[in-house]
Amino acid sequence: MTLNLSHRTQLVATAVAASLATAGLVHAYNTHIRRTRRKELDDEVRRSISALDSMQIDREDVESQAFRSQLNLQSTSRANGSSLDYDEDLIREQLARNYAFFGDEGMAKIRKGRVVVVGCGGVGSWAAVMLVRSGISNIRLVDFDYVTLSSLNRHATATLVDVGTPKVKCIEKTLKQIAKWVEVDSRIEIWRKEEGGRLLEDADWVIDAIDNIQTKVDLLKYCYDNKIKVFSSMGSGAKCDPTRIQISDISHTVYDPLARSVRRRLRLLGVDSGIPVVYSTEVPGDVKLLPLPEEEFQKGPVKELGVFDDFRVRILPVLGPLPSIFGLNIATYVLCELAEKPIGNPLPIKNRKKLYERMYRDLLKRECKIAGHQINKLPIDEDDVALIFEDLHRGRSVVPPYDIPSRPTLVRWDPTRPLSIENCVVFELNDADKHVNALWNPDGSASTTTTPAELWGPEIREVVDRRAAEARRVRDWVMRLIHPRGSVFGGICMIYKLLPKTMAGRQTYFHTSLEEWTRSDEYHNSFLIPKDDILDAVVKNNHEQGLPDIAVTVAQGKFLNLLVKTTGAKRVLEIGTLGGYSTIWIGRGVPSDGSVTTLELNPQHAKVATDNIKLAGLADKISVVVGPAVESLAKLDAKEPFDFVFIDADKPSNLIYFTEAKRLVRPGGVIIVDNVVRYGRVADPEYSDNNVEGVRRLLHALKDDQDVEATTIGTVSEKGYDGFIYAIRK
Numbered sequence: 001m002t003l004n005l006s007h008r009t010q011l012v013a014t015a016v017a018a019s020l021a022t023a024g025l026v027h028a029y030n031t032h033i034r035r036t037r038r039k040e041l042d043d044e045v046r047r048s049i050s051a052l053d054s055m056q057i058d059r060e061d062v063e064s065q066a067f068r069s070q071l072n073l074q075s076t077s078r079a080n081g082s083s084l085d086y087d088e089d090l091i092r093e094q095l096a097r098n099y100a101f102f103g104d105e106g107m108a109k110i111r112k113g114r115v116v117v118v119g120c121g122g123v124g125s126w127a128a129v130m131l132v133r134s135g136i137s138n139i140r141l142v143d144f145d146y147v148t149l150s151s152l153n154r155h156a157t158a159t160l161v162d163v164g165t166p167k168v169k170c171i172e173k174t175l176k177q178i179a180k181w182v183e184v185d186s187r188i189e190i191w192r193k194e195e196g197g198r199l200l201e202d203a204d205w206v207i208d209a210i211d212n213i214q215t216k217v218d219l220l221k222y223c224y225d226n227k228i229k230v231f232s233s234m235g236s237g238a239k240c241d242p243t244r245i246q247i248s249d250i251s252h253t254v255y256d257p258l259a260r261s262v263r264r265r266l267r268l269l270g271v272d273s274g275i276p277v278v279y280s281t282e283v284p285g286d287v288k289l290l291p292l293p294e295e296e297f298q299k300g301p302v303k304e305l306g307v308f309d310d311f312r313v314r315i316l317p318v319l320g321p322l323p324s325i326f327g328l329n330i331a332t333y334v335l336c337e338l339a340e341k342p343i344g345n346p347l348p349i350k351n352r353k354k355l356y357e358r359m360y361r362d363l364l365k366r367e368c369k370i371a372g373h374q375i376n377k378l379p380i381d382e383d384d385v386a387l388i389f390e391d392l393h394r395g396r397s398v399v400p401p402y403d404i405p406s407r408p409t410l411v412r413w414d415p416t417r418p419l420s421i422e423n424c425v426v427f428e429l430n431d432a433d434k435h436v437n438a439l440w441n442p443d444g445s446a447s448t449t450t451t452p453a454e455l456w457g458p459e460i461r462e463v464v465d466r467r468a469a470e471a472r473r474v475r476d477w478v479m480r481l482i483h484p485r486g487s488v489f490g491g492i493c494m495i496y497k498l499l500p501k502t503m504a505g506r507q508t509y510f511h512t513s514l515e516e517w518t519r520s521d522e523y524h525n526s527f528l529i530p531k532d533d534i535l536d537a538v539v540k541n542n543h544e545q546g547l548p549d550i551a552v553t554v555a556q557g558k559f560l561n562l563l564v565k566t567t568g569a570k571r572v573l574e575i576g577t578l579g580g581y582s583t584i585w586i587g588r589g590v591p592s593d594g595s596v597t598t599l600e601l602n603p604q605h606a607k608v609a610t611d612n613i614k615l616a617g618l619a620d621k622i623s624v625v626v627g628p629a630v631e632s633l634a635k636l637d638a639k640e641p642f643d644f645v646f647i648d649a650d651k652p653s654n655l656i657y658f659t660e661a662k663r664l665v666r667p668g669g670v671i672i673v674d675n676v677v678r679y680g681r682v683a684d685p686e687y688s689d690n691n692v693e694g695v696r697r698l699l700h701a702l703k704d705d706q707d708v709e710a711t712t713i714g715t716v717s718e719k720g721y722d723g724f725i726y727a728i729r730k
């Protein structure tokens with residue numbers, strides 16, 4: 001029995017040893033085969049290199065050894081034209097990690113997938129490289145452009161030797177070095193909708209990495225109409241925060257000017273959703289557009305670059321990693337789709353859309369309550385809400401310790417100014433209630449006893465000022481972006497829709513950025529208006545006393561001064577004093593025996609104005625009357641008429657003030673009303689607020705008014721908007 005058992009054990013042991021030996025042999029054989037193939041591959045590469053060395057390429061400017069070997073390696077694939085036997089084992093070994101991730105079935109789909117990359121710059125090149133590294137075996141590259149030295153900061157494959165060569169060829173070379181099996185169809189062409197199908201033939205996925213907005217929209221529309229799957233890249237220029245990059249359906253994008261513009265253009269073409277995109281919600285920092293490079297000018301008149309209608313003529317700064325992250329996002333998405341293992345619910349911010357909608361509704365409700373009537377639309381929209389909440393206020397309340405509010409609420413900050421992205425802050429709900437209750441009277445008028453700075457103190461006011469400055473910077477950035485000469489997309493720019501509503505209004509009516517208006521004012525003032533220590537002190541004083549920054553500009557003040565002098569006005573009436581800035585300009589214009597009466601509701605404003613007027617040495621000429629202007633006006637006697645009236649107080653009362661001004665001004669006298677254009681909103685039938693309605697009522701009345709002749713003249717200036725009505729009493 002013992003013997004038997006031992007014999008059986010021996011047999012089993014022999015069988016096991018034999019199998020192990022066989023397995024070992026098979027393994028050794030496979031290893032040997034693999035080693036041999038790898039060696040063949042290495043030898044082939046080496047042969048190619050030495051072949052190239054012996055060709056003695058004339059590269060006098062190329063001196064470093066590293067540079068030379070790079071050149072040789074890049075040329076390897078060309079020398080390898082007759083592709084080496086690179087069998088399935090090696091392919092699977094190369095793609096082993098991807099097989100482990102997607103499984104055989106998923107990888108089979110990926111390897112069969114056909115992808116077309118349209119636009120092979122900083123985004124497209126990275127997408128292409130990662131797709132091929134991950135198993136895509138059939139790729140078409142479409143781009144008309146050539147590698148420049150300046151594109152080396154972001155391109156996935158371009159090196160110094162590629163400068164001046166077509167981008168698609170440069171990528172093709174690298175792809176073939178990465179994957180021996182890949183078939184690359186490089187097309188040095190621009191994609192055009194007229195013959196769009198040719199370049200997209202057989203595509204399972206199209207990647208739109210174009211930086212030209214019109215071509216981008218055309219491509220997306222074409223794919224949508226023809227049921228071709230397409231993934232689009234939005235703008236990565238001028239951004240640096242990788243945490244803001246995300247993938248979503250185009251319909252869910254929030255605050256990205258390019259995404260917004262593309263979305264709106266597509267909507268006009270009947271495409272609302274169904275296109276995945278990568279985009280960033282980041283609002284760029286202080287970004288300067290670089291001037292058009294000299295070589296672009298040498299190509300001929302810049303306008304003639306218009307073969308591609310809105311080809312960019314100025315350059316947006318780009319931090320290299322950003323476009324690459326965009327490209328890698330795209331590759332990831334497309335690979336998962338091809339493998340039929342799509343990314344599940346990729347966008348956290350999508351869920352915040354509801355939050356923005358709620359915040360918008362709450363703000364609208366509050367503004368309606370303040371206005372005392374229904375408002376259909378606010379001057380800011382839900383994207384602006386996202387911008388204010390996420391980007392300007394970082395999702396935090398303005399009240400220390402700057403917590404993340406459990407019920408974030410937007411509220412207009414300064415009740416004397418209209419709602420705008422600059423004049424809107426984030427509070428916790430109960431703080432928002434406190435703000436509104438303290439700063440607005442029950443009839444909707446602004447409180448005359450409390451200012452926001454008084455209510456919340458200097459620390460919070462400073463935070464709000466900083467946020468407002470940032471909002472202005474954002475607006476300037478967007479304005480520069482859309483500016484015909486500063487446009488990322490250059491040419492004649494039709495993308496004012498890219499702006500948040502508050503900004504779009506401005507763009508609709510003029511095409512110069514705030515920065516340019518300010519520079520223009522400063523430039524002209526430097527010739528025409530000498531430095532004035534007293535007025536500088538007045539401005540400083542107003543600021544320190546917490547008065548809102550709503551006085552007329554320097555140039556407007558001087559203009560009022562000149563008008564007073566031109567008309568020879570001796571007696572002037574002003575409605576709306578604030579800190580007396582315009583009053584002082586006017587007071588300086590009247591002769592020594594002249595006088596100015598200025599009406600101010602807010603006692604604190606009146607006090608600051610009185611101090612300023614004293615400082616300007618005009619206390620003898622100017623009297624500040626405190627109280628509601630309507631009441632002060634009623635007390636003025638027309639027997640002592642005025643020569644000149646400047647109306648610049650609460651806009652809803654414009655018509656009453658104008659009617660009173662007519663009563664009080666002599667025949668031939670002048671009446672000026674400020675702030676009658678209001679970003680062009682007065683003329684926007686879809687827009688309504690109390691101030692706009694106040695101007696409209698005045699205009700309607702003026703239409704049939706036989707007592708005056710009037711015109712509106714835009715003043716724009718460093719405020720970037722607005723105008724005066726200039727009327728003469730007949």
Ligand SMILES: C[S@@+](CC[C@H](N)C(=O)[O-])C[C@H]1O[C@@H](n2cnc3c(N)ncnc32)[C@H](O)[C@@H]1O
Pocket residue numbers: 550551552575576577578579580581582583599600601602605627628629630648649650
């Ligand atoms: C736009 S600011 C005037 C700016 C000033 N004209 C300047 O350029 O320096 C409007 C002023 O009108 C005042 N105001 C508002 N409602 C008023 C009312 N009903 N009666 C008199 N003043 C009023 C405000 O307190 C504010 O100081």
